Amino acid sequence: MDVVFVHGAGREGAHAWPRQAAVAEPGWLFLPREGAADDAARDAGRLLGRLRGRGGGHVVAHSYGANAAVLAAQTEPALVRSLALLEPACFDLARGAPSVEEHITAMTPVFAVADDPAVSAHEFSRRFAAGTGTPPPDLPDEELEARVARLRVLRPPWGVGLRQGLPVRTLVVTGGWSRLYEETAAALVALGAQHLVLDGAGHRVQDDPRSSAALREHWAG
Structure with a gap:
């Protein structure tokens, strides 16, 4: 199964996904950081390049990285089998909240x-x-x-060019700790996403053992 994991503004590559990296399967790729900081538009292009080389795949993204994931899906939806957005900072899609x-x-x-x-x-x-x-x-x-x-040098997570709409099957996972991320999740649900709250998981929901089962169920769906 081909899956690309996109980090947030903190740790990068496999270091951003220790629980997932520990059980990584063939076809799993943990996107490294390029340059001094993240840029959603540039990283969406990098993500699409990796997906083209694999004939498509599932995309899992955390926080700031969710902007690149959604941009990639909106640009070439045929390459993205599904999106899993963990505590997504997709604030362009939740303006007004x-x-x-x-x-x-x-x-x-x-x-x-x-x-x-x-x-x-x-x-x-x-x-x-x-x-x-x-x-x-x-x-x-x-x-x-x-x-x-x-x-x-981080580009703010708004004004990044996201368009309204989720063109692929999307799961949003939040930790139930922040109004900011819960309201963002609600805006994505209004666009067709499913929403799972892992109470007590905090911002790094990928470190919660419940996240692995949720991802596998999503991919199987």
């Missing part, structure tokens, strides 16, 4: 200072965490610098 608008309002000024050298890595990390409603990460300076360098 209160928590989505609040998030964009909070994060727009953060991205606006991304290339300002007067804003230190620690300060940018603090602002980014405040905008997302999470505590700043407690990391060694070198690791924090690397993380912030990636976030500074």
Whole structure:
């Protein structure tokens, strides 16, 4: 079975999918990061290139990576057998939802200072965490610098060119912890997706043991 896994804005490749990588089957590909940070349009093109070489396949994507997955499916739906979107940050498809608008309002000024050298890595990390409603990460300076360098050049997860509509069978999996992602999931359900909530799984739902069974059931469907 051909499956391509697309990481979010944090860990990349197989490191972003430790539970799935531990039981990987022939035909499973964990997309690596290209360049300093992620870009939905560019990564959709990379994803389609991998799928063309395989004659198509299922796509599983987490958080920011869901934008690339949906863009790829909207561009060449014949190559995408199904989508599984885990805590998808597909905010273009959920504009108008209160928590989505609040998030964009909070994060727009953060991205606006991304290339300002007067804003230190620690300060940018603090602002980014405040905008997302999470505590700043407690990391060694070198690791924090690397993380912030990636976030500074990340394209925001809105205005990425998603069109309304899901052209392939789509499963959305959320952890039931965030209004932002639950409202985004509801918008995708309105477009035809199925929605599964793994209560208590948090943002990285792929680390929850229930996710593996959900994915296999989805692929078999």
